[in-house]
Amino acid sequence: MKQLLYSQRLAPYLFIAPFVITLVVFWMIPVGQSVVMSTQEVLYGETTPVGFRNYERLWQDRLFWQALFNSARYMVLTLAILIPIPMVLAALVCNSIGSPRIKNFFKASLFVPALTSVVVAGIVFRLMFAETGTGLMNQIISVIGLGPVRWLREDVPGLIALLALATWRYTGVNTMYFIAGIQSIPGELYEAASIDGASRRQQFFRITIPNLRPTLVYVTTISIYGGLAMFLESFMLYAGNGSPNNQGLTVIGYLYRRGIEENDLGFASAVGVVLLVVILAINLTQLTLSGTFRKEADR
Amino acid sequence: MARHRMWTSLAAVALSAGLVAACGGPGGGDQPTGGPNEDGVTTLSVWVFAELHGAFYEQMAESWNEENPDRQIELDITVYPYQDMHNKLQLALNSGEGLPDLVDIEVNKFSNFVRGDNPPLVDLTEAAQPYIDDVVQARLDLYSRDGKIYGYPTHVGAMVAFYNATLLEEAGVDYTTIRTWDDFEEAGVQYHEATGKEFGIASTEVFFTEPLTIAQLGGNIFDESGNVSVDNPEVTEAMEMWQGMLEAGAISTIPGGSPDSEEGYGAINNGDYAAVVYPAWYTSRFVDYMPDLEGDIAIAPAPVVEGSDVLTIGGGGTGMSIPKGSPNEELAADWLAYAKLSPEANVAVWEVLGFDPVNMAVWEDEAVTHNPDNKFNQYFQTNVFDVLNEVKDGISHFEGFAHPDLPAVNNTFTTVTLTEIYENGRSVPDALAQAQSDLQTELGQ
Structure with a gap:
């Protein structure tokens, strides 16, 4: 017994056991059950196997493709906004802005939105983007002479509102990641560069960005997942899962509508499985291309 | 020291075993064991x-x-x-x-x-x-x-009509003469032309008033075998009637998509709309959210389709x-x-x-x-029970509201179909054909 417990070969497995067990129990088993459920019709304690019928219906459903398009569009746009802007902000916070007190104030105020509940933020944004002339956003754009916009009732303005909410909320989080990344870059690199006569701008593009690669890969990965799995922001902004012409419907919103609102849990499981496959495919491609899977020595 | 390490590893095992047990056990429910306690x-x-x-x-x-x-x-x-x-x-x-x-x-x-x-x-x-x-x-x-x-x-939740009697009077419209949807449309056009403001409401996000007219026309949104049927002649006729009223200027879409939304309350309270056809429970929305209209609103029977036995239906x-x-x-x-x-x-x-x-x-x-x-009696010009007693024998049940596939139809109408018809001016048969084919795919029919 004693020998077993002190065995060199067994120890690593013992140490990772808590993680592996939670992964299996809370993740692998539910995923497996979802895959099984996706081939069934589920109704109050009764399940009827239906083969691949749920997937067939999913493939033919116009709404699914629309939801996938909406999610993909949102994901791409959040990547385009929520990576460059926080990176520049992080560089500014680390280098350019005066006293540490101002820096800390700046950091804290950037991060506050992330601490706000999406539910509260969603309601506030919904009222800000009200379509009446008295709504805050309509008042603001009227200053530059634009007429009232029916924000949440038209496709592009609705998307702008959604992106505004996402930008407001997640800029701070991403900025923190980049600040952490920038702070781990050795100061000697910048020192050497400035002795060689490199400008601030050159330093940013030649030193900061290349050295931020691990952070970039990480932020991109979670942003892809976060973008495709977005649900709550749209749900709160449109005060529910329904939006004009489904312009705010995301894949998770679609899953929720079919599974919970229309009580078709088998079909919803199929949606979940497809989403899992899509996200895995995108993330694995991205991680392979960015070289994350290569061994340290090969890089 | 060695003993200490052994305890640590044992603790790790116990912890992970505990995690597994935590979710395997019987779920603690709210349901009591039943029967009276010692006090009866x-x-x-x-x-x-x-x-x-x-x-x-x-x-x-x-x-x-x-x-x-x-x-x-x-x-x-x-x-x-x-x-x-x-x-x-x-x-x-x-x-x-x-x-x-x-x-x-x-x-x-x-x-x-x-x-x-x-x-x-x-x-x-x-x-x-x-x-x-x-x-x-x-x-x-x-x-x-x-x-x-x-x-x-x-x-x-009988559908009734709420009229802003004060505004209508100023515009020379007498709401008590409105009996059919044709009267409603005529009054709406007259009011709209006299004041430039909106009369009735076309809701894009709540599907209540259209089912009322479908029921009055004797139609349903499902066929006899229970399959979805939203492009049948009665539904088409009802939706064309609504689109016609919109085009004539008698009704208009409302901020927030329905009278029952924050922006909607604001608009009605502001006097932007003079007629709301909605279930009787909407009385509470007036009292709670539209205090400025106290004394202005009269409740009347909902308009009807000429010759129909169905005077109203329950909503919500x-x-x-x-x-x-x-x-x-x-x-x-x-x-x-x-x-x-x-x-x-x-x-x-x-x-x-x-x-x-x-x-x-x-x-x-x-x-x-x-x-x-x-x-409620203090807020409104007329008494809601007088109206209910008037339509008492014509309160009908809209079968579509009790169908298991209603959530699917409701979702399609309140997200796509009503928006297409009221906002995007799509022709009714077109929009309904699209809804029908979407719903058939979705429901596997």
Whole structure:
């Protein structure tokens, strides 16, 4: 017994056991059950196997493709906004802005939105983007002479509102990641560069960005997942899962509508499985291309 | 030291084993073991999604205890947010664990819980017998499947018309002459041309008024075998009538997508719209959210289609049900019938909740209905019960509202179809054909 417990070969497995067990129990088993459920019709304690019928219906459903398009569009746009802007902000916070007190104030105020509940933020944004002339956003754009916009009732303005909410909320989080990344870059690199006569701008593009690669890969990965799995922001902004012409419907919103609102849990499981496959495919491609899977020595 | 390390690794094993055990054990439910406690009081757990409903049930439990000293009950009421409560109930029913004794179910969600051949709710037909003659049958039908009642209604929610009489008078329109939808359209055009403001409302996000006209035309959104049928002649005629009114200027879309939204209340309160055709429970929205209109609003019967027997239908509602497996089924059912269907209860429905009660005996009790201290009676120019008594024999049940696939149809209409017809000016047959084919794919029909 004693020998077993002190065995060199067994120890690593013992140490990772808590993680592996939670992964299996809370993740692998539910995923497996979802895959099984996706081939069934589920109704109050009764399940009827239906083969691949749920997937067939999913493939033919116009709404699914629309939801996938909406999610993909949102994901791409959040990547385009929520990576460059926080990176520049992080560089500014680390280098350019005066006293540490101002820096800390700046950091804290950037991060506050992330601490706000999406539910509260969603309601506030919904009222800000009200379509009446008295709504805050309509008042603001009227200053530059634009007429009232029916924000949440038209496709592009609705998307702008959604992106505004996402930008407001997640800029701070991403900025923190980049600040952490920038702070781990050795100061000697910048020192050497400035002795060689490199400008601030050159330093940013030649030193900061290349050295931020691990952070970039990480932020991109979670942003892809976060973008495709977005649900709550749209749900709160449109005060529910329904939006004009489904312009705010995301894949998770679609899953929720079919599974919970229309009580078709088998079909919803199929949606979940497809989403899992899509996200895995995108993330694995991205991680392979960015070289994350290569061994340290090969890089 | 060695001993210490061994304990550490043992602790790690114990911790992970504990994690596994935590989710393998029986789920702790709210359902009590049943039967009365030593004081002879039975505790019934209740889930509701509206706090006001909870207050009403407490009141009904008190008066039940006074009348039934040998069958005392105590309610353990939990108020959840609307969406949460229905989700929780659905998961509890699917897993068969953690169920309450009684639960409020909103009508749009109700279909989900009576799907399949073996609904997970208790058959309440028998407990309703003492009151059934006085209760609006259409409302029981809404919560019934195959002749069995699975839930008791809270209110009728009869569709009526609310007119801003002050504004209409200024524009020279007499709302009392509006009887049919043609009259409604004519009055709307006249008002719109005289004032430049909007008259009626085309809701893109709530599907209530269109079903009223479909029902008046004798149509349905499902065919006889229960398959979805939203492009049939009656639905087409009804939707064309609505689009026609929109094009003529008699109705217009509203900020927020329906009268029942924050932006909608604001617009109506502002006098931007002069006519709202909505269920009778909308009275409470006027009183609570549109204080500026006190004394301006008159309630009248909803417009009709010429020659139709159907004068109005009920819209919206909440039914209370008993999930199967409750150990207190019988007591819960008896109390529920008392709390929802008895005349005493229905007086409270009006006085506490301000809803049009389902027990019609109350409608004729002038002491209750015309009580001058009642805040609803004070707010409106006309009395809602006068209107209800006028349409009493024409309150019909719109079968589509009780169909298991209603949530799917409702989702399609309130997200796509109504927007296409009212906002994007798409032709009605086109928009309906699209809805029909989307729904058929979705439902696998």
